[in-house]
Amino acid sequence: MKEFKLNQVSKIKTGFSVPENYFEDFAAKITPKLPPNKSSKTRVVSFYANKKHVFAFVAAVVVLALLIPLVLQSTTDNPAPPESITLENYIYYQSSLTQYDLIHGLDLQDLQQLTTSIALPLETQTLEETLLYNDNLENYLLE
Structure with a gap:
């Protein structure tokens, strides 16, 4: 088998090209379109606030999982005595x-x-x- 070397093989062009001076003019074109800077009122979203519901749901499932066998056992352990x-x-x-x-x-x-x-x-x-x-x-x- 022929040995393959990446640097010696001709490159395939992707077909995409970047216009000249695109990145130099990019900041100048985008900055006026951005909303004004509101750095004093930045909103902080806590990851824990969204997890409160998850913790409550998990706790409810655990409680139900523990109570169901107890309820079933208490109803089947005491059958009515036969006459x-x-x-x-x-x-x-x-x-x-x-x-x-x-x-x-x-x-x-x-x-x-x-x-x-x-x-x-x-x-x-x-x-x-x-x-x-x-x-x-x-x-x-x-x-």
């Missing part, structure tokens, strides 16, 4: 657990609570009505 009837129906219809599995899963304290709640005194009239109008007496006797 006991709903739980009983779910266990009865959807679960493959038998009554024996439930009994073996209970500890001694749970069994004592069950016995105290079952041992409530029943009125004789309530007992008689239950036995009179219920057709499934065999279930009561077997359980």
Whole structure:
């Protein structure tokens, strides 16, 4: 490959030219067209004044970014507790657990609570009505 030297290659002309004495007459032509000098009332524009809005916007975004997870977490952490009837129906219809599995899963304290709640005194009239109008007496006797 041929070695290229910048100083030895002929220059390409741009096609632009500057008129003679252009820069010497330039100041004399432009000076009368300029407004009068108001050096005593120069306006100073602070860079910080324009950034106040930017700082406020950034601060608002940061506060929102921190508050959104807290609001979402507080609303999802405390769901309403399900009703006991709903739980009983779910266990009865959807679960493959038998009554024996439930009994073996209970500890001694749970069994004592069950016995105290079952041992409530029943009125004789309530007992008689239950036995009179219920057709499934065999279930009561077997359980």
